[in-house]
Amino acid sequence: QSWDKVVVNLVNYYQEQTPQRTKLIDAFMAFLVAVGGLQFVYCVLAGNYPFNAFLSGFSATVGQFVLTASLRIQTTEANKSDFPSVSPERAFADFVVCSLILHFFCVNFIN
Amino acid sequence: SGGKGESTRTILRVVILFLIAGAAVASRLFSVIRFESIIHEFDPWFNFRATKYLVANGFESFWDWFDDRTWHPLGRVTGGTLYPGLMVTSGVIYHALRALTIPVDIRNICVLLAPAFSGLTAFSAYLLTNEMTTSPSAGLLAAAFMGIAPGYISRSVAGSYDNEAIAIFLLVFTFYLWIKALKLGSMLWGALCALFYGYMVASWGGYAFITCLLPLHAFVLICMGRYSTRLYVSYTTWYALGTLASMQIPFVGFLPVRTSEHMPALGIFGFLQLLAFLDYVRSAIPGRQFQTFLFFSTAGIFGIGLLGLVIATSAGFIAPWGGRFYSLWDTSYAKIHIPIIASVSEHQPTAWPAFFFDLNMLIWLFPAGVYLCFQNLRDEHVFIVVYALFGSYFAGVMVRLMLTLTPVVCVAAAIAVSSILDSYLNAKSPSPEEVAAAEESKPAKQSALKQASKPVVGVYSLLSKTVVTTAMLIYLLIFVLHCTWVTSNAYSSPSVVLASRMPDGSQHIIDDYREAYQWLRQNTKEDAKIMSWWDYGYQIGGMADRPTLVDNNTWNNTHIATVGKAMSSREEVSYPIMRQHEVDYVLVVFGGLLGYSGDDINKFLWMVRIAEGIWPDEVKERDFFTARGEYRIDGEATDTMKNSLMYKMSYYNYNTLFPPGQAVDRVRGARLPDTSPTLNTMEEAFTSENWIIRIYKVKDLDNVGRDHAAA
Numbered sequence: 001q002s003w004d005k006v007v008v009n010l011v012n013y014y015q016e017q018t019p020q021r022t023k024l025i026d027a028f029m030a031f032l033v034a035v036g037g038l039q040f041v042y043c044v045l046a047g048n049y050p051f052n053a054f055l056s057g058f059s060a061t062v063g064q065f066v067l068t069a070s071l072r073i074q075t076t077e078a079n080k081s082d083f084p085s086v087s088p089e090r091a092f093a094d095f096v097v098c099s100l101i102l103h104f105f106c107v108n109f110i111n
Numbered sequence: 112s113g114g115k116g117e118s119t120r121t122i123l124r125v126v127i128l129f130l131i132a133g134a135a136v137a138s139r140l141f142s143v144i145r146f147e148s149i150i151h152e153f154d155p156w157f158n159f160r161a162t163k164y165l166v167a168n169g170f171e172s173f174w175d176w177f178d179d180r181t182w183h184p185l186g187r188v189t190g191g192t193l194y195p196g197l198m199v200t201s202g203v204i205y206h207a208l209r210a211l212t213i214p215v216d217i218r219n220i221c222v223l224l225a226p227a228f229s230g231l232t233a234f235s236a237y238l239l240t241n242e243m244t245t246s247p248s249a250g251l252l253a254a255a256f257m258g259i260a261p262g263y264i265s266r267s268v269a270g271s272y273d274n275e276a277i278a279i280f281l282l283v284f285t286f287y288l289w290i291k292a293l294k295l296g297s298m299l300w301g302a303l304c305a306l307f308y309g310y311m312v313a314s315w316g317g318y319a320f321i322t323c324l325l326p327l328h329a330f331v332l333i334c335m336g337r338y339s340t341r342l343y344v345s346y347t348t349w350y351a352l353g354t355l356a357s358m359q360i361p362f363v364g365f366l367p368v369r370t371s372e373h374m375p376a377l378g379i380f381g382f383l384q385l386l387a388f389l390d391y392v393r394s395a396i397p398g399r400q401f402q403t404f405l406f407f408s409t410a411g412i413f414g415i416g417l418l419g420l421v422i423a424t425s426a427g428f429i430a431p432w433g434g435r436f437y438s439l440w441d442t443s444y445a446k447i448h449i450p451i452i453a454s455v456s457e458h459q460p461t462a463w464p465a466f467f468f469d470l471n472m473l474i475w476l477f478p479a480g481v482y483l484c485f486q487n488l489r490d491e492h493v494f495i496v497v498y499a500l501f502g503s504y505f506a507g508v509m510v511r512l513m514l515t516l517t518p519v520v521c522v523a524a525a526i527a528v529s530s531i532l533d534s535y536l537n538a539k540s541p542s543p544e545e546v547a548a549a550e551e552s553k554p555a556k557q558s559a560l561k562q563a564s565k566p567v568v569g570v571y572s573l574l575s576k577t578v579v580t581t582a583m584l585i586y587l588l589i590f591v592l593h594c595t596w597v598t599s600n601a602y603s604s605p606s607v608v609l610a611s612r613m614p615d616g617s618q619h620i621i622d623d624y625r626e627a628y629q630w631l632r633q634n635t636k637e638d639a640k641i642m643s644w645w646d647y648g649y650q651i652g653g654m655a656d657r658p659t660l661v662d663n664n665t666w667n668n669t670h671i672a673t674v675g676k677a678m679s680s681r682e683e684v685s686y687p688i689m690r691q692h693e694v695d696y697v698l699v700v701f702g703g704l705l706g707y708s709g710d711d712i713n714k715f716l717w718m719v720r721i722a723e724g725i726w727p728d729e730v731k732e733r734d735f736f737t738a739r740g741e742y743r744i745d746g747e748a749t750d751t752m753k754n755s756l757m758y759k760m761s762y763y764n765y766n767t768l769f770p771p772g773q774a775v776d777r778v779r780g781a782r783l784p785d786t787s788p789t790l791n792t793m794e795e796a797f798t799s800e801n802w803i804i805r806i807y808k809v810k811d812l813d814n815v816g817r818d819h820a821a822a
Contacts, residue, residue: 055358066350086297101302102351109358
């Protein structure tokens with residue numbers, strides 16, 4: 001009975017309360033989900049023969065999604081009390097470093 | 112003056128840490144000083160050989176090294192079946208020292224690697240403990256404990272060039288980075304943790320311990336209602352990067368997505384995504400009903416995930432636990448199904464005295480430290496509690512896992528000792544009046560009843576302070592004495608040379624192993640195949656530099672069973688097997704003359720059992736026992752025993768050493784028959800000074816086609 005209400009509330013809250021930058025991050029995350037989903041569907045349809053290629057591609061999207069989600073969490077105003085030592089700039093620098101490591105491993109693993 | 116006190120403290124800390132590192136290194140050098148700088152035991156000989164290959168041929172050819180001098184005729188794809196971390200570490204040190212124009216022999220680097228890393232382990236124990244408590248002394252105490260605790264020294268004396276040498280440092284340091292990442296909620300620390308986790312995966316198979324402990328810690332935190340965004344950030348960063356890092360190692364490959372050991376980490380990773388999303392929704396929409404719904408949906412999805420995992424495992428998408436890992440849960444599994452795992456002495460359950468022997472007073476301070484962790488239970492203390500529980504269980508199941516328990520024992524004991532010392536070593540006594548005044552001046556929030564029931568806490572008398580502090584000091588001193596004694600007497604003997612005492616107290620070295628290996632190296636042709644039991648495979652490859660049939664890397668059970676069958680069958684059966692495998696020499700270890708109990712006759716029943724597992728019709732363990740069920744080697748021995756190749760090779764011509772009727776086997780304490788067993792298909796090639804190693808040459812086929820017994 002209240003399901004549609006909950007969803008409407010959620011969408012309203014999101015559109016009104018989320019800053020522009022965070023929305024940008026969310027768009028990137030949605031893109032990553034789409035890419036990862038596509039790869040997975042392709043893997044299911046076409047088989048996983050170069051398994052390392054599938055794994056590195058898929059885990060690149062998963063890893064990047066997770067890192068972006070971490071960046072989103074750390075830059076959200078409401079979570080500031082959780083991260084007293086992480087400024088938004090520091091969060092972004094960490095994000096860059098972690099992404100570089102992730103991509104190095106993925107490129108190395110895809111052969 | 113506050114600044115000055117601060118800098119004095121820093122200097123003291125640095126000096127103390129250096130002294131601890133010095134003590135950690137120095138206490139591991141007994142064997143080098145007493146004997147010489149050589150590699151001990153069995154496994155390190157392979158690591159040493161691989162390191163020499165790496166240094167000689169460069170990294171790339173080491174990475175895809177096909178070794179055709181082991182497991183003849185199969186060979187071993189070494190690059191894909193070892194953990195390369197240890198070899199690469201010493202290779203890097205070797206080249207770094209050369210670049211600094213300090214050319215050190217690679218053997219000395221390998222021998223002294225473990226002591227050097229023990230200093231680093233002590234330092235990382237210091238860092239880890241400092242994350243747990245605010246007490247200034249706990250970290251230093253933990254470092255001191257870690258530096259000299261025999262539980263860790265046993266696997267890291269100089270010459271013990273095994274994976275554990277660097278793995279324990281990486282274990283403790285990875286835990287430190289994990290705690291740091293969790294506390295700060297920082298991606299960078301999570302990434303560092305993942306990198307060191309990757310290094311750990313490259314070094315030791317025990318990395319599965321970390322892979323299971325970190326998700327378990329996260330899971331316990333979630334169940335306690337301590338989910339936080341910091342947990343999300345640190346765990347997911349660690350998992351995403353760490354899993355990819357671990358898959359770079361060829362030996363690990365796809366295991367992190369395919370085996371059950373790694374599934375807890377994946378499950379918690381998925382569960383955390385869900386929790387993060389629900390957490391966001393909860394912050395967006397308040398409402399009591401919705402929260403209950405969240406709770407149920409979380410539990411429901413977790414259950415479905417678990418069910419999916421079970422189905423995937425039983426359907427075969429995910430490999431079940433490996434035998435070694437599984438035998439930790441079902442402790443009788445290995446003995447029944449995989450005799451080769453049960454045959455290794457360090458896979459046995461631990462006896463009580465071993466805990467006291469290896470950890471002395473730490474073992475009774477350990478529960479107190481864990482209890483103190485409960486008192487102010489923050490996220491990092493939950494980690495210590497979880498680690499303590501699982502570490503103790505595993506150490507109780509298997510002797511060699513005492514090694515993974517030791518770090519947490521040192522940390523918890525250091526917390527206990529430092530809390531005692533902090534209470535009793537405070538020179539300033541509060542006077543009862545002051546305390547009472549302070550209590551009264553507090554705003555009267557607490558009820559009068561509570562205040563009245565509360566005792567006045569504090570240590571007042573100088574006497575009690577002195578007594579407790581002195582007692583603690585004496586315990587600490589005794590601990591140092593115990594550690595030194597244990598290290599010196601129990602853990603500092605290279606198994607390659609056997610030391611014994613002459614009646615006048617001087618030392619007598621029995622060096623039969625190297626005598627025999629050197630004989631093989633100098634008097635046989637370059638590619639002569641040596642057959643021996645698998646225990647000696649690595650040493651033959653390392654010291655004699657000859658191809659072997661089986662070695663300590665027991666990857667092919669059938670091949671080992673073939674050797675076991677050849678050793679435990681009659682000559683007529685063994686000879687064709689040896690011809691088929693192009694065996695040139697057979698090496699047996701015999702301790703009967705010297706009373707050396709670790710010889711092949713005592714290991715013989717394991718050979719029989721392993722062979723029986725493959726050929727139950729041809730080799731039967733029952734046949735090696737007398738009618739009364741005794742395992743005998745004297746005149747009463749069964750015919751199967753007397754005709755087995757192992758028996759013949761061990762006792763061939765042994766009676767000639769003694770006057771008639773006096774031949775005695777000193778290990779079994781048995782009198783032997785006066786006639787020597789006859790060997791038709793092989794001839795004695797070499798017997799070492801104390802008859803510990805006997806080498807036989809396999810005869811060629813008879814020139815005119817008779818069988819050997821007739822010729």
